[in-house]
Amino acid sequence: AQASWPHGNPVSQPIAQPGSAMDSNAPKLAKVEKVLGRTGSRGGVIQVRVQFMYETSPELAGRSLIRNVKGPIREGDIL
Numbered sequence: 001a002q003a004s005w006p007h008g009n010p011v012s013q014p015i016a017q018p019g020s021a022m023d024s025n026a027p028k029l030a031k032v033e034k035v036l037g038r039t040g041s042r043g044g045v046i047q048v049r050v051q052f053m054y055e056t057s058p059e060l061a062g063r064s065l066i067r068n069v070k071g072p073i074r075e076g077d078i079l
Contacts, residue, residue: 029056032077033064045070050079 030050039045045068054061067079 027056028060029053030065030067030079032073032075032079035073035075036066039068046073048073048079053078 030052032048033051034049036047036049039047048067048069049064050067051062051064052060069079
């Protein structure tokens with residue numbers, strides 16, 4: 001005999017709804033303010049200063065970080 005689960009498969013995960021608490025892992029968009037220079041043993045990584053955008057993360061809006069970026073990048077790009 002098979003066990004019958006009242007709410008479907010016990011292994012299934014709930015689907016995240018936009019704006020819910022599970023949305024905290026959503027990507028936070030940031031705009032490149034300034035390209036600082038190259039780093040890494042061969043210069044394959046570029047350091048940039050980014051500022052978080054209000055639209056995607058109001059709690060982080062206005063804060064800035066230095067991030068490492070691999071590949072072409074310029075001021076004004078969105079990460």
